[in-house]
Amino acid sequence: MRPRVFCGIAAAIALFATACGSGGGGSSAGGDGTGGAGQSAASGFPVRVADCQGKETTVQQAPKRIVTSNAAALEMLLQLGAGDRVIGTGFPPGKGSLPAALAEQGARVPVLGAKVIAKEKLLGSGADLYVDTFGSMPMMGGAGAVPSEQEFAAAGIQHVMLLSTACAGTPKAAPAPRTDLSQVEEDIRRLGAVTGTAARAEELVTGMERQIAEVRTATAAVPADQRPSYFLFDFDAGTKQPISVCGRQVANAVITLAGARNVFADCDADFKPASWEDVVAKNPDWIQLAVRNRGTEEENRKAFEDAEAFLRGFPATQGLKAVQEGRFLRIGSEVTTIAGVRNADTVRQIAATVYPALVEKGR
Known part of the structure; x- marks a missing residue:
């Protein structure tokens, strides 16, 4: 992700914050050194978790004072209790x-x-665990903005990453495109193991998988080449240059599981600047008006209307199939591009819109 994206989907990552598990049965947390969590039968501890490079951290007991890098990790912990x-x-x-x-x-x-926590404040926070959504992602300043592992250790803080986000743009990331939510589910399981809430984590993952399986079953008969093409329009990134949601981003998995085809799935990154010429060449069947939550229903409605009005009035996009036919989805950025339990809800919401005869709305 580039600095420019800060005001768009990446800013949504900041505000809030890709494949086995979804629809296919997730793997249980295991101490294999690849990011899973290993638990002893007696107490669930110690727990071993690995970073994007496979380096392990061993958590000896449930943390009592946790700091999160952004609201993506915070929401997962809230969901876990x-x-x-x-x-x-x-x-x-x-x-x-x-x-x-x-x-x-x-x-x-x-x-x-308000953004990245200052190193001195993080090290002096009194935390015994830091849950890191960004890792060494360039848009977050990399190692220059984050304490070293030696500094974390000296402060008594254990450092755990959300692999579904922190690793998405690294060489260690799974090859694009991501087509399921297994890494998101594994992050939920990892945090459940680390915090001693593994049973709740399994409940959350089971619910996600059940919902996604229902969608996949409902759309299974639709041939791959007949699935609609789909463009996620990040209105908050600005309209001068669109930002493409690429194959490594969690949104690609959400779109794919919903039975659609991300028009930028072949982009081997998480986010990447595109051009309106690129979008016109793709001529998507559906366009998601992805805006950040403004805080009230009225403000959100206005933001969605502004995004649609731009596409209808902009010369480059006026003739797009989706614009001409009014095929817009009003779904927020956070629940689509940010790793979390609600990704499964978004899968259903997209599927119910593009396949109304096959998929029912709601859970």
Whole structure:
């Protein structure tokens, strides 16, 4: 991700924050050194987790004071029931971006940084665990903005990454395109193991897999070459140059599982600047108006309307098939591009829109 993307989908990553498990049965957390979590039968600890390069960290006991790099990790911990142990976060959730049931608790988490948490503040936070959504992603400043492993150790902080996001743009990432949510599910399991909430993690993953399996079953008879093409329009990235959601991004898995074809799936990255000429050449069947949650239903409606109005009024996009036929999906950025439990809800929402005769709306 590039600095330019900060105001768009990557900013949504910041605000909130790709394949086996989804629809195919996820692997249980295991101590294989590849990012899974190994547990002893007696207490669940110690737990071993690996970073993007495979280097392991051993967590001896459930953490009591957790700091998260952004709201993606924060939401996972809230969903797992470990939110009462979170003592601070960077990139806090935007108003309205957390599920209603979690919003009040999420709002009580102290904000240690409006963006990346300053190194000194993070090391002095008193945390015993730091959950890192970014790792060495260039857009986050890389190692220059994050303490070294030696500094983490000296401060008594164990460093655990969300592999589905931190590794997406690295050489160690799975080859593009990502077509399922197994890494997201594994992150949920990893955090469940690390925080002693493994049973809850399994409940969440099982629910995701059940919902995705229903969609896949409903759309199974649609031939691959007849599945509609799909463009995720990141309105908040600006309209001068569109940002493509590429094959390594979690949204590619969401779109694929919903039975559509991401027009930029062959882009071997997570995000990449594109051009309107590229979009016109793809001529997508459907366009998702991906805007960040503004905090209220009225503000969100206005943002979606502005995004649609741009596409209808912009000379380069006026003639697109999706624009001419009004094939727009009003689905927010966060639940599509940010790794989390709600990715499965988005799969169903997309599928119910592009296949209304096959997939029912709702869970």
